[in-house]
Amino acid sequence: MSTNNVSIDIDGTSVDLPVRHPSLGQDTVDAAPLAKHALFTFDPGFTATAACESKITFIDGDNGILLHRGYPIEQLAAKSDYLEVCYLLLNGELPTKSERDAFVGSITSHTMVHEQIRSFFNGFRRDAHPMAIMMGVVGALSAFYHDSLNINDPEDRRISAHRLIAKMPTLAAMCYKYSLGQPMLYPRNDLSYAEDFLRMMFSVPSEDWQVNPVLARAMDRIFILHADHEQNASTSTVRLAGSTGANPFACIAAGIAALWGPAHGGANEAALNMLYDIGDVSNVPKYIAKAKDKDDPFRLMGFGHRVYKNYDPRAKVMRDTCHEVLDTVGLRDSKVFKLAMELERIALEDDYFVSRKLYPNVDFYSGITLSALGIPANMFTVIFALARTVGWISQWCEMVSEPGFKIGRPRQLYTGYTERAYVPIDKR
Ligand code: CMC
Secondary structure, three states, rough: OOOOOEEEOOEEEHHHHHHHEOOOOEEEEOOOOHHHHHHOOOOOOOOOOOOOOOOOOOOOOOOOEEEEEEEEEEHHHHHHHHHHHHHHHOOOOOOHHHHHHHHHHHHHHOOOOOOOHHHHOOOOOOOHHHHHHHHHHHHHHHOOOHHHOOOOHHHHHHHHHHHHHHHHHHHHHHHHHHHOOOOOOOOOOOOOOHHHHHHHHOOOOOOOOOOOOOHHHHHHHHHHHHHOOOHHHHHHHHHHHHOOOOOOHHHHHHHHHHHOOOOOOOOOHHHHHHHHOOOOOOHHHHHHHHOOOOOOOOOOOEEEEOOOOOOEEEEEHHHHHHHHHHHEEEEEOHHHHHHHHHHHHHHOOOOOOHOOOOOOHHHHHHHHHHHOOOOOOHHHHHHHHHHHHHHHHHHHHHHOOOOOOOOOOOOOOOOOOOOOOOHHHHHO
């Protein structure tokens, strides 16, 4: 669309709505003037609604493009590392050598959590879902940093962002250790972000533990691929919570809650569980038929995406990493991997999936990869949350630093009762 306005007729009056032209992507009609004419727009699921303006991440779903601050995800996954991507998302540019060193130094100096946080874990059952624990302990961080919760102060925002990025691996690993009844490990700042996360997950104080560089690189790549994804459900939740002026730790806890659902971040756990439910390659046709049956709620988890209707560029990178990891740990001939490959093959050929553009998404491969790394399925979404924290906090910082940002307050299309008189209980 090259026009700068669209006009709509409201009761015989022509109302001009300005059209905004983005640097990439669809032109966007500014519907705000409608409010003056007592008219709302209705778009449940936000399929045609831009909820904010942003300079951080761009997705072109039809062409399978994902850019962070203009850089393609494939290049970042191949050439960068997670902490550099964090810097890029937060600050808008790739760091110079000295900026990078200072950033990594700041993150590594914030990796420990307050000793009092440990006692929070004891309030949970050992078999609690780790996402339930993460929502609680990340929200609880708000109670520990009263000195830096002024959301209008850029320095407070910077410290909070660094604290969150630094502490998420420590907290995530603590959840896992708590579920096992093993000692929780303190972070070690001489290791890389991904290496130390794997160490805090898998090492025990009584034994030496060596990191496998292929597996640490795979972990880092999983973090990069999940770092940000524009205005998805959890990011929009963080923005909406943040629009009230809530502190960043509370907002990230809200994002963790939204991420938990199986249609969003819970899909990698659901995808792996689905593979175990299918159980054997011979059962694949039965499950494909279930996925196609309109009367059956079953969906192939790890397939399809709201925005990517060509392919998910993260899935391409994740697929390669998945193969590398399976080779390294000697699981390429495992039953579950063979099953996954058969499902992928059929779904890529079957007209139902092809015509609806339902390709394997990043979660299909990340679930298999995380499992091969030895991570239990209920920790998958926690790892997604850990990695997405930088995206959430970058989007929150962008919103909060905009002059005059205001509370998000959607309206509704009310279809309930019109006014009626109260009925006393003996007359109902
Ligand atoms: N299996 C079977 N059929 C499907 C699937 C699936 N996974 N996904 C969509 N469909 C069908 C759906 O039934 C509908 O068919 P019809 O047109 O005949 O009614 C059509 O495809 C369009 O589906 P939709 O529900 O309108 O699509 P959506 O854009 O609202 O949903 C989705 C996107 C991701 C929620 C959905 O594809 C899904 O539930 N996938 C499985 C869960 C999953 O893997 N989620 C992870 C997404 S990637 C991680 C992230 O970014 O959060």
